[in-house]
Amino acid sequence: MSNSKIAELAAAQEKRKKQVETQTQANGRTILTTNRFLREITSDTLQALNAANDPPELFRAGSEIIRVSNNDEIEPVTVAALRGCMDRAADFMKFDRNGEPVPARPPEDVARDILSLPARKLPFPHLQGVRHAPLFLKCGRLLVVDGYDKGSGWLLRLRGLDGIKSNLPLVEARHWLDELLHDFPFEDEASKTHAVALLLQAFLRELIDGATPMYLIDAPARGTGKGLLADVLTSVPTGGDAAVTSLPADGDELEKRITSLLLAGRSHIQFDNVRRLRSAHLEAALTTLTWSGRRLGKSETVYIPNRATWLATGNNIELSDEMARRTIPIRLDAGVERPEDRAKFKHELPTWAYRNRPQLVSACLSVIESWIDAGQPQSTPTLGRYEAWAKVMGGLVGFAGYGGFLSNRKRLQGQADSETQEWTATVKIWWELHKERPITATDLFEVLKEHSLLLDLWGGRAKTGALQRIGHALSRKRDRVYGDLTIRTAGHDSLNRSNAYRLEPNGGGYHKTPETPNTPSAEPETTDFIDFSGNDATGGFEFDDAKTPTKPRKNPGQKTLNSIDLSGFSGISGVLKPPQPDEQSDDREPAIEVEEVF
Structure with a gap:
């Protein structure tokens, strides 16, 4: 050109x-x-x-x-x-x-x-989240103006809240809270106190410098008011309903559901009609301030601030040990055969709560502001991994005159599912059969099959998959104490190319097998399986310890479940704990026939 x-x-x-x-x-x-x-x-x-x-x-x-x-x-x-x-x-x-x-x-x-x-x-402002009621910021300032607050990043959509106050006398503020909870049959003082904590938490979540546990609203029977209590406690700060969802059994689905709810900016996340709380994903969500998960319908990983208030409802919910440590109990018990037939309630809920929402929000704000003006006295009872939450919420409800904070958590140990009991029973049988002798996942698998233990771990799977899961479980249980025994690593089985584990008495209840007295012999003393070089011909175990294990006692024969004292244990994989008459069983999977699987 x-x-x-x-x-x-x-x-x-x-x-x-x-x-x-x-x-x-x-x-x-x-x-x-x-x-x-x-x-x-x-x-x-x-x-x-x-x-x-x-x-x-x-x-x-x-x-x-x-x-x-x-x-x-x-x-x-x-x-x-x-x-x-x-x-x-x-x-x-x-x-x-x-x-x-x-x-x-x-x-x-x-x-x-x-x-x-x-x-x-990007020139756009940062959004911390959307809230539908005034809230206290980390500095103690009360955010009350509808719209976006540039300094904090919060967007308030107050949904017609008018005449909000934060200076009600403490007696008047508590009166409104007591009226809201009047008709609920709390089992103990602590349950009502924890319900108040659940109500107040959303207003001062920014003052809690850490993760928060899950509030567990449960009862012995349906119709006691669990769902209604959850509705009114969440509707006061939100002006609507919490993000209510079921708890999926599939871990990947739960991960994506948690991710989608947090991405949506939900202030309250509620799992409804839960039968059992046992999920690694949920455990992680309850102990982190930044959730990483996969977006629904995509494979990408996103990182989201986790400032939600978590709760679950159900009847006599079973808990894993890990979930019991992350849970705050709110127990309802009407003490009647048919709780749904009760009448003569003081307030028509949830209509009364919606109609009086401005007064209830004012009561919550006034309690918190009075506590802040008093210097934010903190609580003495604490909770591992939730120390910041316990100090703030325990101090707040105690200042407001509600007692028993965290005093009913011991009951959760009774609600914990059979996992710990099954492992304790498994370890007891393991000791009876093998004493301190190192065993592998293959050896333990035979014990589990024989006595129908830990079926949730391996049942219904091919042998290779079952052995892998048992091996991983043993790895996670190393140094874990069950009763008077501790699971220890015992090196590597070079013949089977797998890790070995042994039991170690803790000094009580169980005693090491006494060594057989030396018998005069012209031949040098030998052992059955110990070779620290790892080249022995009787097992190939390579020990981590420099101490020679005690010579094991000969196995007197295969023991059966009935021949071993398992008093005090129940609920072992559904074998020792048959379904109760009032439990729903029509949607349960058929029992696993172990002999047919392998």
């Missing part, structure tokens, strides 16, 4: 730019898309979006652009949604064949470029 032709094209382009600039001066939001670099169009588009984002509708969470939906849930901005925002923020123009500027659709590649930018290049 000749230099004159290039000059002619450049002059024409400059003329068209001036035409667009003239139009831009008229409305201030015109963006030319023809013959420009992508970065230039992106820069102009971000400026237009930022100028139009007042009051804020576009926010950022990390490097992701988000917005608040019509039902006040946080949702990611898609390419299509962003193009709509771009079109409302500026007039996009292009040149037609005659070189005249004409309207254009917002470029899709510009929208994708904006969505891929790192957080530092």
Whole structure:
């Protein structure tokens, strides 16, 4: 192309730019898309979006652009949604064949470029979350103005809350809380105190510098008011319902469900009609301030702040040991055969709670502000991994005059499922059969099959899969104490290429097998299986310890479950604990026939 032709094209382009600039001066939001670099169009588009984002509708969470939906849930901005925002923020123009500027659709590649930018290049304000009632910030300031607060990053949607106060006398404030809880049959003082803590937590969550446990609302029978209690305790701070969901049995599904609820910015997450709480994903969610999980329908991992209040409802819920440590009990017991037939309640709930929500919110704020003005006295009872929560919530409810904080948690040990009992029974049989002799997963598998123990661990699986799960379980249980015995590692079985484990008495209840007195013999003394070089011909165990184990006693014969004292144990894989008459069994899986599996 000749230099004159290039000059002619450049002059024409400059003329068209001036035409667009003239139009831009008229409305201030015109963006030319023809013959420009992508970065230039992106820069102009971000400026237009930022100028139009007042009051804020576009926010950022990390490097992701988000917005608040019509039902006040946080949702990611898609390419299509962003193009709509771009079109409302500026007039996009292009040149037609005659070189005249004409309207254009917002470029899709510009929208994708904006969505891929790192957080530092996004002009949108950070969104901490959406709340529907005033809340106290970490500094102690009460956030009460409807709308977005730039300093804290919180967006308040107060949903018609009028006449809110935070200076009610403490006696009057407590009166409102007691009226709300009047008709619920709490089993003990601690249960009512924990219900008050659940109600107040959402208003001062920012003052708790750490994770928070799950509130467990349970009862011996249906119709006692578990769901209703959860409704009124969550509706006061939210003005609506909590995010109520079932607890899926599949771990991957639970992970994605937790991720989606936290991404939506839910302040309360409730698992309803739970029969059993035992989940590694839920355990992790209750002990972390930043949740990492996979987004529903995608394989990408996202990182989300975890500031939700967690609760679960159910009848006589079974808990794993790990979940029992992460749970705060709220027990209801009407003491009648048919709790659902009760009548003559003082208040018609939840209608009364909705109608008096402004007074109830004022009561909550007044209790908290009085506690802050008093210097935030903290609680003496503590809870491992939740020390910050226990100090704040225990101090608050104690200041308000509610006693028994954490005093009913010992009952949770009785609700814990049979896992610990099964392992204790397993270890007891293991000791009876093998004493201190090292065994592998294969050896333990034979014990489990013989006595139908730990069926949840291996039942219904092929032998290879069962051995892998047993091996992993033994690895997790190393140095764990069961009764008077401790599971220890015992090196590596070089013949079977698997780790070995042994039992070690703790000094009580069980005693090491006495060594056989030396018998005079012309032959040198030998052992049955010990070779510290790992090359013995009777087992190939390589010991970690430098101490020679005691010579094991000969196995007197295979013991049966009836020949071993298992008093005090129950619920072993459903073998020693048959279903109760009032339990639902129509949806249970059929019992596993061990002989048919292997």
